Amino acid sequence: MLKIVPYPHPALRYPSKPITQFNGELKEIVREMFGLMYEARGIGLAANQVALPYQLFVLNITGDKESPEDELVFINPEIVKRTSTARDEEGCLSFPELYGKVFRAKRVRVRALDLEGNPFEVEADDLMARAIQHETDHVRGRLFIDLLSPLDKLAIGKKVQGFEKAFREAQERGEYAGDDELRRQLDDLASRSPV
Ligand code: ZN
Secondary structure (H helix, E strand, C coil): CCCCCCCCCHHHHCCCECCCCCCHHHHHHHHHHHHHHHHCCCCEEEHHHHCCCECEEEECCCCCCCCHHHCEEEEEEEEEEEEEEEEEEEEECCEEEEEEEEEEEEEEEEEEECCCCCEEEEEEEHHHHHHHHHHHHHHCCCCHHHHCCHHHHHHHHHHHHHHHHHHHHHHHCCCCCCHHHHHHHHHHHHHCCCC
């Protein structure tokens, strides 16, 4: 059973490992990730956000589970071209109710593998380009709050501290292991990568 883990769970800072096996377990993980994403009303979800240290994210920019034809799976994603920039608001399922304006490339070309392990490339712009950049950052252990302006970072400081406090309290209650143990689990999963 996967679940979306909140900031500052160490998985969110973990540089994930590439996937090299494309089996039923991988398909099961992807199915579960789409389910969690729809439930949380998101448009994208990276494996890091469910505490899995694999280079994988799912996307459906309609956010509508009745629109499965818009579902995309990116494995071992790499942005190979960035064009122009745009600043717009972003949120993240690891930071519920937190939003901030982030500069991103307006248009990107991304190279990835699909669920069968076949390489593909897509060009995307605007919302989809933004989502691809946000999710590709996740699998590198980077977060959108890193990209806010100094002023915006100050403005959200209290909320971020709130997330930190809530997570530490959840650890004290035993809902999550301590950071060292969580990192050990991530290392363990990553060493057994592919899933
Ligand atoms: Zn996110």
